[in-house]
Amino acid sequence: MSGVTTFETMGTVVSLRGATPDAASEVRAVFAGYDHRYSLYDPSSVLSRVADGLVQLADTPSEVRDVYALALDWRERTGGAFTPHRPDGVIDLSGVVKALAIRDAGAVLDAASDGDGDGDWMVSAGGDVLVRGHHRSDDPWSVGVVDPTHRDTVVGVVRLEAPRRAVATSGTAERGEHIWRRAAPTFVQATVIADDIVTADVLATAVVAGDAEDLRRLTSDAGVDVLAFGADGTVWATPGARSAVRTEDGATSAVT
Template identity: 30%
Template structure:
């Protein structure tokens, strides 16, 4: 549920061959571009590869699919060790690392709150839940209520009703896995975008770094705020301006603070993060978004995370970017 950044391959006709496929996935859309593809790679083969990878990711970590591996884990009422795939364990472990780094601002056990506020698979009309319901959901939240085991892979819940939600990592995981599949086929120049999670390598069809547009965080409108250039890495954008509901003149975002049990209520409108790993970039963007316009940039600067913050103010937008992000900005 991240905000889509716009992928740009450059203006005019491409100088080199370019394959492109798009389609629906994870409740949003994907776009994959391959410049200078291997001679044997065809558009239909590319589409089949991407679809197979994304379908497998959904089968592992989706909360919208009741038959997925994660849904079965969530439905397990025990507090015993539950065997899981290495792939699911890796995503959960990444979430736990980001939780530690962010002091709990990021928490994959936030699912009960996401559902309570109407932003999960148990969809309900946007209404503000009462304090008692929020307090009850908060009892089931806390990344310290999970234990992980590497060999053999397993997860143990401290309470049987713990509900893990990996949507803040899912698009990044999808982008990372598609990128790996492309590289296994000999692809060296590509852009994989799943909503706001993007993984790129090499150069576009003009032989230049991939140009990616950060959206202006304005509800109901799509426009480019800033272009960045990147030739190897991942980036992800998280924001409060696409998925929300309004009640009593107040807007309630899908970005839930695991500490308060309520949607974020600060001035930070969006965060874009660059990282070597797409799953980590996805989670870090959400963590920094929840932390807000003061704590988010402070953590990103301290950890040397390339991050770009757009803060909403009465007069418009104010930008804060870390020193590590500067090299990606197009003049």
């Protein structure tokens, strides 16, 4: 397996394992393309120009409108817990574009794996991880879950095995209150394990933005597993995720 490649983009650090130098260069380009189109910190980006009123959304490239449509679809599917609109009405697609970049990076790494998509690789970007294959031999890729109140303590380990290849964590411990909540804070951190990274990333944000009822509704179809850390110190876990978490007293609250 190739070594570790890291680079900064989208305000975070991307780490690649199992990428050849050529594939790593392609992955950089994937992230740079998304950042150039959707960053609200770059005044020349398409989305910044929309926010400034210089361009109408209807006049943007079709790929931008497609991403916005995807975000609106997730708003509907999460009952509004996830939204592509800031409180001031500005369109902000950061809730989906990082995951889309990771998804596309995975496609690049698959294509570089002798064309059969069976290579072993990991893409990690700001709390979101997508993998294929194994870390070494038959050992699955493992991702640690950090205690949101004690950032030097790992309270859980998620083992990623097909089809559950993606994990995303959203919370307030590192970046503060950057998530647009629609309810009084119930959760301070959520880790979602799913088959695809977009689902994992969006639902991690939606859980933190919502409340306990949102958590139950979003996990009702058993399509994902969730570890959610409550503002009151309670750790919530779906049945499939309970084995991944460790607490001092061994207690978790089940999501039913």
